[in-house]
Amino acid sequence: MSNLTGKIGLVTGAGSGIGRATAIELARQGATVTVTDIDERTAIETTEMIRTEGGEALTATVDIADEHSVRTAVERTVETYGGLDFAVNNAGMASHHRQLDRMTLDEFERVVQVNLSGTFLCMKHELPAMRSRGGGAIVNIASAGGLCAIPTAPAYVAAKHGVVGLTKVAAVDYAPAGIRVNAVCPGPTRTPGFEAVAATASTGTDLTAMQEAATPLGRLATPEEAAAAAVWLCSDAASYVTGIAMSVDGGGRRA
């Protein structure tokens, strides 16, 4: 029996990529999962995948940039299953690749609103639910870009550094409440989101090949490899781990 058996969790952006792989693995390890995404159709698909394997899940349509929908999803989880033990705040968006002086304030603010403020809103409503349960675990999916520069991605990198900062402060502030807060920082990972960015790369640029060549392990991550780190951080196996930003990046970048 896994140490997630009987635990109740919530995953954002669980209709695709890393979020879907995380929700499925959490359920395989015995957790009950609230599957949330801004895209209701893909969230329902993930819920059905979990139920097909005999797991327990419910679907909630959530825009993490909208406080009402975030609060409602947390409340529904608590009402339906009796509490919230852990959350994986994974939903995020990529940005167009542009240098800072070519970016409008609207573009910058939208990327920050979803990736950073959205993660803040999730934590704001998850933390009290966990505190009233006597403890819990939060995993924020940041990025390698939360730890170092990605050229021409100023808004994304600023937002993801912010996610790592939120993680570190919350880890300290909520340790007395028994809540662990960590971040996972994936490198390039083969997800629908990554494929969409690769498809918009300028003509003649093979983003996948470039990323593979730049990574010591010589390939992209699978969504399941990033999910494995998030699931471990949610579990009691990581009971003395809080405030870290865990790289899952194939060894970082070659110089």
Ligand SMILES: NC(=O)c1ccc[n+]([C@@H]2O[C@H](COP(=O)([O-])OP(=O)(O)OC[C@H]3O[C@@H](n4cnc5c(N)ncnc54)[C@H](O)[C@@H]3O)[C@@H](O)[C@H]2O)c1
């Ligand atoms: N794939 C990579 O190479 C990579 C690398 C580093 C970090 N990440 C991060 O991992 C996370 C997941 O990325 P992915 O590659 O699996 O992406 P993805 O695009 O495949 O999946 C993201 C999911 O988030 C949902 N979403 C987007 N905006 C939302 C919102 N406002 N509210 C709720 N849901 C929303 C989408 O509908 C989608 O289902 C993101 O935070 C991303 O920044 C990805």
